[in-house]
Amino acid sequence: MISSAFYLILSAILFTIGVVGVLTRRNAVVILMCIELMLNSVNLTFVAFSRYLSSMTGQVFVLMTVAVAATEVAVGLGLVIALYRQKQTADIDDVNILRW
Amino acid sequence: MEMVLFFIFAGVAVVGALGVVLARQSDHSALFLLLNFVALAAIYVTLNAPFLAAVQVIVYAGAIVVMFLFVVMMLNVAQRERPETKPVQRYVGLVLGVLLLIGLIFVGGSNPQLPPALTRSDNVVNIGEALFAEYLLPFELVGLLLLIGVVGAVVLGKRKLEE
Numbered sequence: 108m109i110s111s112a113f114y115l116i117l118s119a120i121l122f123t124i125g126v127v128g129v130l131t132r133r134n135a136v137v138i139l140m141c142i143e144l145m146l147n148s149v150n151l152t153f154v155a156f157s158r159y160l161s162s163m164t165g166q167v168f169v170l171m172t173v174a175v176a177a178t179e180v181a182v183g184l185g186l187v188i189a190l191y192r193q194k195q196t197a198d199i200d201d202v203n204i205l206r207w
Numbered sequence: 208m209e210m211v212l213f214f215i216f217a218g219v220a221v222v223g224a225l226g227v228v229l230a231r232q233s234d235h236s237a238l239f240l241l242l243n244f245v246a247l248a249a250i251y252v253t254l255n256a257p258f259l260a261a262v263q264v265i266v267y268a269g270a271i272v273v274m275f276l277f278v279v280m281m282l283n284v285a286q287r288e289r290p291e292t293k294p295v296q297r298y299v300g301l302v303l304g305v306l307l308l309i310g311l312i313f314v315g316g317s318n319p320q321l322p323p324a325l326t327r328s329d330n331v332v333n334i335g336e337a338l339f340a341e342y343l344l345p346f347e348l349v350g351l352l353l354l355i356g357v358v359g360a361v362v363l364g365k366r367k368l369e370e
Contacts, residue, residue, distance in 0.1 A: 116312055116315055116316070121224050123304050124224040126307055130304070136233050140275060141227060143240065143271065144224050144240070158256070166256055166334055167337050170338065179356075188278065189363050
């Protein structure tokens with residue numbers, strides 16, 4: 108059985124990649140994918156602690172997160188489609204009507 | 208053995224995540240996301256959570272990636288995205304990411320090493336007992352949330368009615 112630190116570090120790496128993706132990409136669909144990466148890295152932490160603490164709570168939390176992630180993607184992609192209908196673009200740099 | 212499996216799947220997961228961020232075309236990003244999800248499902252199996260691995264493959268790899276691909280194909284964003292991100296944005300994002308990674312690894316590494324726990328074999332039974340006894344109310348609320356999400360997605364996605 109390997110140390111829990113390995114899972115935490117893998118999770119940290121995946122989360123950071125997701126954050127960098129959100130900060131650097133401009134395509135709204137890819138940004139949603141990077142948010143999914145971050146949610147998944149947190150799920151990994153939950154499952155690892157669930158294993159090491161021998162408790163089911165972490166796995167129940169992951170099930171909740173999966174449902175929330177699915178909802179978030181459905182609504183987010185709905186927003187992207189609505190945006191595309193309005194402005195013919197999915198590039199968030201072209202969407203600045205709330206910027207002053 | 209467990210160590211070898213962990214490093215193989217961790218490498219695949221990191222490659223998938225990097226591919227999502229670095230791929231030029233968003234349909235390639237979606238496929239790298241699929242790779243990342245499947246690698247994480249394999250890691251869940253090694254963590255003695257086979258039910259979550261199945262959920263991961265069915266919901267994430269099956270439903271969410273298909274939804275992403277569907278939207279990418281529908282919008283045909285691949286050709287429309289400008290080739291480069293702004294250099295300033297890229298460097299600032301990279302620096303902030305490295306700082307975050309250092310912080311997270313510091314926190315994760317200072318965590319006291321947990322002793323290996325006893326493994327229980329009937330994973331699905333345990334999840335069912337926890338979900339439908341201890342966490343029944345959150346479970347029902349998540350169902351409600353899914354319903355609201357479906358209604359919201361339909362409202363956002365439908366065309367405006369002719370006035």
